[in-house]
Amino acid sequence: NAGVTQTPKFRILKIGQSMTLQCTQDMNHNYMYWYRQDPGMGLKLIYYSVGAGITDKGEVPNGYNVSRSTTEDFPLRLELAAPSQTSVYFCASTTWPHTEAFFGQGTRLTVV
Amino acid sequence: KQEVTQIPAALSVPEGENLVLNCSFTDSAIYNLQWFRQDPGKGLTSLLLIQSSQREQTSGRLNASLDKSSGRSTLYIAASQPGDSATYLCAAGDSGSARQLTFGSGTQLTVLP
Numbered sequence: 001n002a003g004v005t006q007t008p009k010f011r012i013l014k015i016g017q018s019m020t021l022q023c024t025q026d027m028n029h030n031y032m033y034w035y036r037q038d039p040g041m042g043l044k045l046i047y048y049s050v051g052a053g054i055t056d057k058g059e060v061p062n063g064y065n066v067s068r069s070t071t072e073d074f075p076l077r078l079e080l081a082a083p084s085q086t087s088v089y090f091c092a093s094t095t096w097p098h099t100e101a102f103f104g105q106g107t108r109l110t111v112v
Numbered sequence: 113k114q115e116v117t118q119i120p121a122a123l124s125v126p127e128g129e130n131l132v133l134n135c136s137f138t139d140s141a142i143y144n145l146q147w148f149r150q151d152p153g154k155g156l157t158s159l160l161l162i163q164s165s166q167r168e169q170t171s172g173r174l175n176a177s178l179d180k181s182s183g184r185s186t187l188y189i190a191a192s193q194p195g196d197s198a199t200y201l202c203a204a205g206d207s208g209s210a211r212q213l214t215f216g217s218g219t220q221l222t223v224l225p
Contacts, residue, residue: 004155033212040217041217042201042214042215043201044215048212050210056210058212090155092156094211100158103157105155106155
């Protein structure tokens with residue numbers, strides 16, 4: 001039972017490069033979320049999706065984009081990476097109505 | 113805008129002690145309140161979920177309470193063990209259609225053998 005799977009686990013990017021963080025869940029959850037966690041801080045919501053084809057901005061969306069073509073996948077795209085995007089990124093999913101949230105293991109991204 | 117605060121930021125206790133972690137939130141119109149555990153370099157694991165209509169939830173040695181009117185939740189850990197050492201995060205789920213979670217900064221717990 002895989003749950004929420006994120007790839008890659010670690011990545012180093014140079015300033016200005018782009019990349020896609022992958023997130024897949026096998027629980028048929030409608031709701032999916034992307035958070036970032038900076039050292040010593042709580043998680044901040046970047047983008048979320050309430051179902052395939054529907055996405056919306058969270059608290060800190062600048063510099064990121066998402067898509068949701070299937071129920072299972074919710075990739076996060078970073079365009080023109082900046083040092084301020086150095087963080088740990090978590091993907092999560094949950095059913096409706098909001099029950100237990102399941103999180104992936106995280107992607108640790110460093111922009112140099 | 114919902115704000116969630118956790119006190120203390122760090123806590124160190126000897127094994128066997130009972131302890132309480134605190135979480136406060138500014139907007140009482142929450143859908144639920146969740147407590148998570150985070151181990152270093154790992155993702156978050158859900159511990160307890162309290163719906164807005166509930167007052168508490170229990171799982172093994174863990175008990176979480178919710179007082180919406182005062183904007184507070186507490187996580188009680190009984191008979192602490194070294195394996196309980198981790199960061200504990202609380203998150204308030206909003207009542208909007210997205211059910212967004214607003215997280216506190218966490219309490220880093222160390223249980224000394």
